[in-house]
Amino acid sequence: MNENINFYNANAEFLAVQYKSISASIVHGSWKHLLLxxxxxxxxxxxxGAGSGRDASWLANQNFQVTALEPAKKLLSQAKKNFPHNNIQWLNDSLPSLKTINNECCFDVVLVSAVWMHLSPINQCKSLERLMPLIKFRGLLVITIRVGNFEDGRTAYPFNADELVEQAKNNKLTIKINNISNDKMQRSNVTWQTLVFERD
Structure with a gap:
């Protein structure tokens, strides 16, 4: 995980511009209707894994009080600068520990976008267990996963969608959406899998 954080710190300004070039509404088009x-x-x-802050800002503009977590401090700095918003609390933190979040916090939406593939299989399991108590009854857990190798030094781990759905089911999470889509930046070697769960 550290080598990935180093990459995001070293490329923070470029990535902030890249992420901002595609609106969150387009990136999350397959599930945004559930917010209604x-x-x-x-x-x-x-x-x-708030990254550049694009998604946190999108949620804040829809009247969410957002807690945005990002482990790469330079990328977090870009987010704070580019999206100053009273409805967003910015924190330096990461899965699976989430040390800044206590179990008394509960959220209507937990978004884990473009993070899961950076977690080892054991940390994927730990992360789901950590996130479970943070989701309100009828709240949503949204996980988007990049499918495809990185060619820039970042590490990606395999994941098994069926296992993730089964583990979620065992944690009282019901799958609502399981969608595979093309990359919004038109990269031919990249697709995205979006899984949306609702807490029973």
């Missing part, structure tokens, strides 16, 4: 069901006066979201 969360018609509450106060809505909360946890953005794990």
């Amino acid at each position: 069901k969360l018609d509450k006066a106060t809505k909360t979201a946890l953005d794990v």
Whole structure:
């Protein structure tokens, strides 16, 4: 994981521009309609691996109180600078530990976008167990996973979607969406798998 954090720190400015070039509404188009069901006066979201801050800002603009976690400090700095928003709390943290989040916190939406493939299989299991108590009843867990090798030094681990769905089921999470889509940046060797779970 450290080599990946080093990559995101070393390329923070470039990545912030790259991520901002595609709107969150497009990136998360397969599940954004589910947010309409969360018609509450106060809505909360946890953005794990917030990166450039694009997704946290998108959620904040939809009246979510967002806690945004990012382990790469330079990328986190870019996010704070590019998306100053009163509805976002920025924290330096990462899976599977989430040391800054206690179990008394509960969220309507937990978004883990473009992070899962950087976690080893054992940490994928630990991460789901860590996230489970943070999701409100009828809340959503959204995991987006890049499928395809990195050619820039980042490490990606294999994942098994069927195993993830089964583990989620054992943790009282029901699969709502399991979608594979093309890369929004038109990279021919990259696809994305999006899994959306609802807490029973």
